[in-house]
Amino acid sequence: xxxxxxxxxxxxxxxxxxxxxxHTIRIWExxxxxxxxxxxxxxxxxxxxxxxxxxxNITLLHxxxxxxSKIATFSEEKIQESVREIISKKNSxxxxxxxxxxxxxxxxxxxxxxTFDLLIAEKSFKEVFKENFLPLLKELGLLxxxxxxxxxxxxxxxxxxxxxxLIYTEGIQILKPTKTHKVFVLxxxxxxxxxxxxxxxxYEILLQGYKTIYLGESMPIENLEDIxxxxxxxxFVTFMTVQPDRTxxxxxxxxxxxxxxxxxxxxxxxxxxxxxxxxxxxxxxTFIFDSIEETINKI
DNA sequence: AGGGCTGTCGCCTCTTCTAG
DNA sequence: CTAGAAGAGGCGACAGCCCT
Numbered sequence: 001x002x003x004x005x006x007x008x009x010x011x012x013x014x015x016x017x018x019x020x021x022x023h024t025i026r027i028w029e030x031x032x033x034x035x036x037x038x039x040x041x042x043x044x045x046x047x048x049x050x051x052x053x054x055x056x057n058i059t060l061l062h063x064x065x066x067x068x069s070k071i072a073t074f075s076e077e078k079i080q081e082s083v084r085e086i087i088s089k090k091n092s093x094x095x096x097x098x099x100x101x102x103x104x105x106x107x108x109x110x111x112x113x114x115t116f117d118l119l120i121a122e123k124s125f126k127e128v129f130k131e132n133f134l135p136l137l138k139e140l141g142l143l144x145x146x147x148x149x150x151x152x153x154x155x156x157x158x159x160x161x162x163x164x165x166l167i168y169t170e171g172i173q174i175l176k177p178t179k180t181h182k183v184f185v186l187x188x189x190x191x192x193x194x195x196x197x198x199x200x201x202x203y204e205i206l207l208q209g210y211k212t213i214y215l216g217e218s219m220p221i222e223n224l225e226d227i228x229x230x231x232x233x234x235x236f237v238t239f240m241t242v243q244p245d246r247t248x249x250x251x252x253x254x255x256x257x258x259x260x261x262x263x264x265x266x267x268x269x270x271x272x273x274x275x276x277x278x279x280x281x282x283x284x285x286t287f288i289f290d291s292i293e294e295t296i297n298k299i
Numbered sequence: 300a301g302g303g304c305t306g307t308c309g310c311c312t313c314t315t316c317t318a319g
Numbered sequence: 320c321t322a323g324a325a326g327a328g329g330c331g332a333c334a335g336c337c338c339t
Contacts, residue, residue, distance in 0.1 A: 011326075024307065026328070031305090042315060044326065067305070305336075315326075 009047040011037075016148040017052060017101060018059045025055070032072035034058060049106060056098040057083050063094060096132045097139070104140075104149065104157040112160050125168045126207075129200055133161050134292065137196065158196055165199045169206065178209035182233035182264075186212060187219035189252065194241040197270065197292060201237060204296045221252075225259045235266045237295075240273035249276050257283045270295060 015022045028034045035055060037045040047055075057079050061071050071079065083095065096115050103111035119128045140157060143149045184205045186198050195217060202212050213227065224236060236256070244252040256267055267286045269277070274288045282288075289295040 021307080022326080023309095026326095027306080030328080040315095044315075069305070301339095303336105303338085305334100307333090309330105309332085311329085311331105313327085313329105315324100317322100317324080319321090 009049075009052055011045050011047070013148050014047055014052060014055055016143055017105075018055050020055070020059055020062075028068055028072075032068055034068065034072050049102075052105065053102055054079070056101065060094055060098060097136050100132070100136050100157065101139075103160075104153050107153075107156055109160065112157075116164065125164075126204075129165070130293070133200075137161070162196055162199060165196065165203055169199070169203045172203070172206045175206075177211040180211065182235060183211045183213060183231050184235045184237055185215065185224065185227055186237045187215040187224060188217040188239055189243045190218050190220060194239060194271070197241075198237070198239050201292065201295060205237075205299055208299050210299070221255055221259055224256075228260060228262055228265065233264045234260075235268060236260055237268045238270070240269060240271040242273065244273065246273065246276040249273050250278050253277055253282070253286065257286060261285055268295065268298070 011022045011025055014020070014025060025035070029036070035047070035051050037047045037051060040046060054076070058068075058071055061079065061082055062068060066082070074082065096119055099111055099115040103109070103115065116128070119132060137158070140149065140154055184202075186202055188195065188198060199214075202214050205212050215223070228234060240249065253269070260267060261283055265285065267283075268289065269287065270289045270292070277288060279288065287298065289298070
């Protein structure tokens with residue numbers, strides 16, 4: 001399993017992680033010697049973790065208007081200094097995401113925590129999630145698809161994010177709900193394990209002063225039905241990222257409506273699979289949201 | 300206006316890797 | 320073993336600059 005940890009990167013990996021085209025990376029190397037990768041005995045470039053770090057730093061400077069030729073004259077220390085300068089100028093988003101990526105590739109919790117502390121000193125958790133974690137998670141999906149990162153990388157990262165959400169959730173969970181006319185029940189369908197969005201939504205709902213019941217993953221509809229006997233008005237919130245699949249999703253939603261939409265209950269749906277839902281035949285009290293922000297606005 | 304830089308892209312050829 | 324994908328690197332095109 002230790003072999004799962006990637007220590008050598010191809011030029012394609014660097015392209016995926018930095019967003020700089022492989023072609024351009026080669027030209028930068030040729031013209032400016034910004035990176036000098038090792039080669040296999042068949043001449044293929046191999047980069048190590050510090051090359052990746054350097055490229056991510058260079059990318060950041062480049063995005064902020066530095067010329068490559070100028071960056072090329074910088075020493076390693078000068079590059080890091082300039083990067084720090086940019087972060088301190090409030091524009092921390094890209095830097096933070098790059099740091100999180102480094103933490104992920106390196107399985108380094110300390111980088112994660114340090115970067116997070118830096119962000120949280122400047123803004124609210126809400127802002128950190130929206131401006132840093134969400135874009136990062138979105139990118140992780142793409143990096144996973146392109147096999148630049150392994151499931152180990154992705155799990156490592158999402159676990160750390162989940163942990164942070166839980167810490168902040170716990171902080172407000174002990175407060176008594178201020179709005180008691182309805183409760184939110186959060187769950188995921190069978191085999192749906194993408195919890196982060198749902199966890200964060202719980203945090204937002206709690207912030208608004210509502211009571212939440214978090215049921216988590218693999219929750220069959222029948223079990224949700226049990227809950228309806230305990231509370232008068234319930235909003236059921238569910239993420240459908242990969243399950244139920246496109247052939248079953250419409251039937252699944254129909255069953256949810258039949259069993260759960262008593263009285264003034266509502267169903268809120270999110271996630272990729274909602275694209276395949278036939279929106280014409282939905283109940284008035286079933287809502288589909290295309291983004292977390294949209295959902296938060298509705299709370 | 301003209302002419303270097305600069306960054307990016309497309310196209311081409313040759314080599315290497317890999318899935319079947 | 321072979322066909323096709325992917326990488327290396329050369330050359331040229333071009334847009335957007337900065338300078339004189």
